[in-house]
Ligand SMILES: Nc1nc2c(ncn2[C@@H]2O[C@H](COP(=O)(O)OP(=O)(O)OP(=O)(O)O)[C@@H](O)[C@H]2O)c(=O)[nH]1
């Protein structure tokens with residue numbers, strides 16, 4: 024039995040469930056999730072180690088979660104789309120994820136354009152089928168068939184698989200088909216590694232997730248988080264993080280009356296960070312205004328942890 028491996032890019036419109044799928048397949052929370060579109064801003068590796076079973080080969084699937092495909096209108100948006108293109112370059116398979124509970128629209132067209140251009144083999148995953156079930160079992164299948172037909176006419180997918188990333192349905196068959204498609208190859212990452220993200224970046228993301236969940240309108244989009252201090256001691260990790268927003272009004276919302284909002288964000292984030300790092304955490308949050316940071320190519324580049332590592336090297 025041979026060992027199959029390769030890089031597999033998860034591609035789709037914002038909010039389709041890409042990050043939920045990554046987490047569900049790896050079985051760990053590697054990417055933040057929110058009901059708001061454009062939650063993910065950079066590519067995230069999730070490494071799936073598949074043990075060898077009777078009559079079945081084992082392997083390693085290196086999944087790459089990506090920002091939602093959109094037409095960018097800022098430096099941040101352009102950077103997000105660069106991340107998408109970099110994730111697609113060199114991958115052996117693309118998992119195109121569509122939201123089966125909504126109609127196709129121009130953002131889905133744009134996703135297909137990218138897949139066609141890349142010429143990489145692709146699967147179509149019709150996600151969120153749990154939402155169709157509420158409309159009756161017979162109807163849910165009936166609902167999917169026209170969508171499948173529509174997609175079939177637009178592109179030749181190797182497989183079309185209905186899934187629910189949230190309920191972990193259809194994932195066994197998906198994984199089986201992914202492994203069968205990947206070529207025999209090496210183990211790219213050691214068996215104990217499940218992501219390439221540094222802990223401090225995951226901490227920044229956990230804080231950003233709380234902001235996405237707690238705030239509305241422009242605030243979550245105008246916000247980013249940078250870790251300024253990260254010190255691991257015996258039984259206690261000290262973390263200081265700066266939350267950047269673009270305007271004084273946004274800062275007022277993030278801080279809240281008497282600091283209530285910041286406290287809520289901090290407490291919820293701290294509990295998750297403690298579970299991740301395995302120590303108690305002392306978390307300090309500061310809100311700073313950086314007018315128009317999303318338009319600043321330099322600042323957006325500074326946020327990229329891969330770049331930060333290059334500078335340290
Ligand atoms: N009902 C249902 N909801 C889902 C499913 N998968 C994802 N969701 C929800 O859809 C929303 C978006 O999920 P994400 O995983 O953040 O989507 P994404 O494609 O990574 O979004 P961006 O990072 O913004 O591009 C969240 O509220 C998820 O809980 C699913 O299978 N069923």
Ligand SMILES: [Mg+2]
Pocket residue numbers: 041042043054055056062063089090091
């Ligand atoms: Mg995402």
